[in-house]
Amino acid sequence: MNSVLRRSLHSSVLQRQLRTSKAFHHIPPLHIRGRTGWRQYSTHNPDGFKDKSAVGVFTPKAAALFILAGTGLYFYFRSEKQRLQEQKQKEMELRSVGRAHVGGPFEMMTHDGKPFTEKDLLGKWSLIYFGFTNCPDICPEELDKMSAAVVELEKTYGPIVQPIFISVDPARDTLPQMARYVRDFHPRLIGLAGDYATTKATCKAYRVYFSTPPGTKPGDDYLVDHSIFFYFMDPDGNFVDAFGKSSAEADVVERVKRELERWKAEKGRLV
Secondary structure (H helix, E strand, O other): OHHHHHHHHHHHHHHHHHOOOHHHOOOOOEEEEEOOEEEEEOOOOOOOOOOHHHOOOOOHHHHHHHHHHHHHHHHHHHHHHHHHHHHHHHHHHHHHHOHHHOOOOOEEEEOOOOEEEHHHHOOOEEEEEEEOOOOOOHHHHHHHHHHHHHHHHHHHHOOOEEEEEEEOOOOOOOHHHHHHHHOOOOOOOEEEEOOHHHHHHHHHHOOOOEEOOOOOOOOOOOOOEEOOEEEEEOOOOOEEEEEEOOOOHHHHHHHHHHHHHHHHHHHOOOO
């Protein structure tokens, strides 16, 4: 009976020792005789097993993945910064060109089949964006921004700023396609389209670059490379400002309001 009690006490003490912190890992092995013979108890792990607390998650493989991800993010943000700087530089160059060098005669068709020329810009302020309806992201984002700016300006001045979208993809942007597309943006947005020669002449007048891949056909799936700006024109049809991708909606609204107030102070009217 006493022998059994002693073994029970030894076992209880041993269990408490095994639950202690790492500071007790150096306790020498204990040899206790049980019913099946002598057993060795130790706080050390058996050979071939590692203490989970001693194994970190930052393995060489994880380190390599971390370095690769960090390098990729670095080059992405550097490229994005450079692209925005180039966009800003082009925007500044457009402003420095002068009013006489942006805009000019053109003749296109509206999305509802009516002729539209530079004379239809007279007597109203206008924001003009060049893009294409199959653009996956940039064109919708810029048209959303332009439309939101027009809505904000309407709260103060009413509908005195006309939003216009000019297609740079004459092969695919038919008038029905343009009509469907402009419905997704501002209700007063006018879509303009024409043949290749007309589109090229209009883009040249507004200093807009566009390029389609060689050998493309109307039914092909392709992207059109083009300038990412929308232009602010005054009621006399003169260029006032250009807004690039880096221009936020609030910036557009502020700069347009500033010009509207300047015009009003000089001429005593908004249009």
